[in-house]
Amino acid sequence: MTTSTRRPTGQSAAHKLGGMTVDLRPAQAADASGIGAMFARAFAYDTIASWVTPDIARRVRLLARLNTAIARDEGIPHGATYVAEDAGRIVGAAIWQPPKPGRVNWRSVPFALAAGNALGRDIPRMMMAGRAAAGARPRQRHWYLQLLGVDPDAQGTGVGSALVKAHLAMVDEDELVAYLETTVENLGFYGRLGFEVVGEIVIHPSAPREYSLMRSRRSVREGSPRP
Ligand SMILES: CC(C)(COP(=O)(O)OP(=O)(O)OC[C@H]1O[C@@H](n2cnc3c(N)ncnc32)[C@H](O)[C@@H]1OP(=O)(O)O)[C@@H](O)C(=O)NCCC(=O)NCCS
Numbered sequence: 115m116t117t118s119t120r121r122p123t124g125q126s127a128a129h130k131l132g133g134m135t136v137d138l139r140p141a142q143a144a145d146a147s148g149i150g151a152m153f154a155r156a157f158a159y160d161t162i163a164s165w166v167t168p169d170i171a172r173r174v175r176l177l178a179r180l181n182t183a184i185a186r187d188e189g190i191p192h193g194a195t196y197v198a199e200d201a202g203r204i205v206g207a208a209i210w211q212p213p214k215p216g217r218v219n220w221r222s223v224p225f226a227l228a229a230g231n232a233l234g235r236d237i238p239r240m241m242m243a244g245r246a247a248a249g250a251r252p253r254q255r256h257w258y259l260q261l262l263g264v265d266p267d268a269q270g271t272g273v274g275s276a277l278v279k280a281h282l283a284m285v286d287e288d289e290l291v292a293y294l295e296t297t298v299e300n301l302g303f304y305g306r307l308g309f310e311v312v313g314e315i316v317i318h319p320s321a322p323r324e325y326s327l328m329r330s331r332r333s334v335r336e337g338s339p340r341p
Pocket of ligand 1: 157264270271274275276
């Protein structure tokens with residue numbers, strides 16, 4: 115088994131999707147704020163984000179700051195982050211985290227500071243959500259789909275599926291499982307990409323339920339799930 119923390123290669127690929135010619139490519143440092151702004155639009159009415167920050171104007175503002183920090187400090191430099199671009203505009207992005215070596219990641223410190231600064235009074239609920247999600251992570255080595263979002267006006271045209279599939283090839287090369295958590299609205303979407311519900315995440319009695327989803331290991335040679 116080759117387990118890597120490789121980043122995506124510099125190659126990009128053009129896809130004809132819903133009347134757009136979408137370019138799928140690895141994200142660069144300069145993309146961080148564009149990714150953050152796009153995630154803010156994609157997650158504006160997300161049920162967990164709405165529970166953390168009920169006020170819509172404040173939520174969109176915080177989502178942009180928080181997700182810019184995630185892309186800049188956690189995604190682009192250390193993981194595998196992809197953007198989907200239509201005529202120079204970022205219409206979707208996916209941030210994957212590679213299998214962790216299990217040590218404290220000091221590189222997360224700038225992110226923690228930026229996040230705390232952005233969230234203010236919403237820190238307790240965000241920490242509850244973060245702790246619950248962290249506690250549900252599988253013990254086995256896995257690629258983690260930390261964030262996936264598509265601009266609302268580009269949703270339903272295949273951009274999200276293309277972004278996930280772009281990295282699943284690397285997950286399969288590593289012969290590892292892929293893992294994510296999501297809400298009930300997206301179970302059908304991820305089910306079609308081979309993910310199965312393996313658990314429920316209770317953040318708080320008043321919070322929407324989240325689900326742990328896993329995609330089993332595949333052998334590149336056989337193209338099928340492995341035991
Ligand atoms: C979830 C999300 C990432 C999916 O991205 P997307 O680009 O809309 O996904 P796709 O277009 O690949 O597939 C979505 C649906 O459109 C359908 N579809 C795909 N290609 C299509 C096309 N050319 N024409 C019409 N419909 C199409 C798919 O069958 C799928 O059906 P579903 O709604 O029953 O699941 C996106 O909706 C999103 O950003 N949502 C808000 C944020 C969020 O919840 N993120 C995930 C958190 S884990």
